[in-house]
Amino acid sequence: MKLATKLDTLTPSFTIGISSKVKEMKANGIDVLNLSIGEPDFTVPEKAKAYGKKSLDENCTKYDLVPGLKILREEIVKKLKRENNCNYTIDEIVLSSGAKNSIANALLAVTNPGEEVLIPKPYWVSYPEMVKLTGAVPKFIDTKRENGFKLTKEELEAAITEKSKMLILTNPSNPTGNVYTKEELIDIVNVCIEKEIFILADEIYERICYVDGFTSVASLSEEAKDITITINGFAKSVAMTGLRLGYTASNKEVAKAMSSIQGHLVSHPCLTAQYIGYGALVECEEDIKHMVSVYKSRRDMLVERLNAIDHVSYIQPSGAFYMFIDLSEVAEKYDWKESFSIEFCEELLNKYHVAGVPGIAFGLDNYMRISYACNEETFMTAMDRLEEFVKAIFA
Numbered sequence: 001m002k003l004a005t006k007l008d009t010l011t012p013s014f015t016i017g018i019s020s021k022v023k024e025m026k027a028n029g030i031d032v033l034n035l036s037i038g039e040p041d042f043t044v045p046e047k048a049k050a051y052g053k054k055s056l057d058e059n060c061t062k063y064d065l066v067p068g069l070k071i072l073r074e075e076i077v078k079k080l081k082r083e084n085n086c087n088y089t090i091d092e093i094v095l096s097s098g099a100k101n102s103i104a105n106a107l108l109a110v111t112n113p114g115e116e117v118l119i120p121k122p123y124w125v126s127y128p129e130m131v132k133l134t135g136a137v138p139k140f141i142d143t144k145r146e147n148g149f150k151l152t153k154e155e156l157e158a159a160i161t162e163k164s165k166m167l168i169l170t171n172p173s174n175p176t177g178n179v180y181t182k183e184e185l186i187d188i189v190n191v192c193i194e195k196e197i198f199i200l201a202d203e204i205y206e207r208i209c210y211v212d213g214f215t216s217v218a219s220l221s222e223e224a225k226d227i228t229i230t231i232n233g234f235a236k237s238v239a240m241t242g243l244r245l246g247y248t249a250s251n252k253e254v255a256k257a258m259s260s261i262q263g264h265l266v267s268h269p270c271l272t273a274q275y276i277g278y279g280a281l282v283e284c285e286e287d288i289k290h291m292v293s294v295y296k297s298r299r300d301m302l303v304e305r306l307n308a309i310d311h312v313s314y315i316q317p318s319g320a321f322y323m324f325i326d327l328s329e330v331a332e333k334y335d336w337k338e339s340f341s342i343e344f345c346e347e348l349l350n351k352y353h354v355a356g357v358p359g360i361a362f363g364l365d366n367y368m369r370i371s372y373a374c375n376e377e378t379f380m381t382a383m384d385r386l387e388e389f390v391k392a393i394f395a
Contacts, residue, residue, distance in 0.1 A: 014361035033382040035370035036355040040239040045287040051279030052272045066263040068095025072278045084216040097269040099233040099246035106229045109257035111136035115165040120151040122362035148178040153187035166198040172205040175369040176324040177317025182215040199228045205320040207237035238280040243273040298372040309387045321373040328366040352385040
């Protein structure tokens with residue numbers, strides 16, 4: 001018997017594949033420096049965990065509201081107003097089992113089979129596959145290195161067709177760590193308002209920002225808010241990756257549609273995770289600030305180290321915890337056959353025991369992404385090994 005044809009178009013996850021390879025090597029006693037995974041090396045703050053423990057002690061384990069706990073949605077509304085200058089009501093907030101679940105809900109609620117979802121390159125690895133699973137069509141938009149791979153108004157206008165339904169905008173970016181300015185966002189939003197295109201604003205890294213004045217898309221105007229579905233969550237800012245808790249903020253019509261979809265597919269996200277998320281919002285501001293300060297310090301260390309390596313460059317990250325390394329000069333010297341970044345990263349892993357993600361996973365083959373959500377010794381030693389590898393190629 002044949003499985004669904006939609007599976008024929010899916011590309012396996014590079015990050016999951018690399019993670020599996022790293023686990024296998026470590027099981028065989030190999031000391032691998034893993035810079036591939038986008039997961040904080042911090043733990044969930046104790047004050048937040050206490051709320052989850054208390055909820056279990058009080059037997060808060062029964063079914064609850066599909067869009068999420070009322071107290072948590074109320075706190076998210078306060079957070080969005082306080083930190084992002086966005087005015088929402090609790091019936092415009094939908095909690096889900098992770099930001100991926102939130103993105104899937106948004107795609108299912110807004111797009112029809114055959115409609116286009118515009119995805120600027122480089123992009124987070126799962127966007128195209130999630131779009132394809134819903135029956136919509138991913139349409140990639142080339143951006144420029146000299147602009148830090150941030151989408152421009154002109155690039156967006158050139159990509160729009162009659163089938164265009166949604167734009168995915170990641171800010172701060174995964175993989176580059178770049179952050180859009182308010183002026184850049186206004187130009188993009190105005191095009192989307194004029195062309196009646198939804199914006200899926202993935203702001204999961206918005207707390208991990210090293211520049212002043214982060215701007216949420218939905219804060220720009222009432223018109224911007226009406227076409228925007230903001231994606232956020234607790235995985236990156238509070239290290240709650242395994243607890244799977246994300247949320248959307250959108251207009252009431254979209255929120256109601258997403259809640260209806262979620263009600264049939266998964267009901268609501270884990271209650272214990274929701275109580276921990278609530279605790280994180282009301283108790284853990286200082287913990288989050290500490291994490292961000294550590295990430296910024298690591299970013300600065302990594303920038304200084306990469307500046308000392310010949311033949312490589314990078315996109316200067318202003319947020320998140322990734323470095324998108326430009327290996328274009330290396331690609332010209334490296335003997336590769338089908339994909340430079342895959343073959344380069346495979347040799348880097350197998351010979352030098354450093355795991356990074358091939359740039360082709362994000363749509364650009366002359367790059368690799370590394371994460372500095374790990375201790376300093378790990379990524380600094382990894383950069384020593386990267387330099388050794390590059391020197392060998394140019395020897």
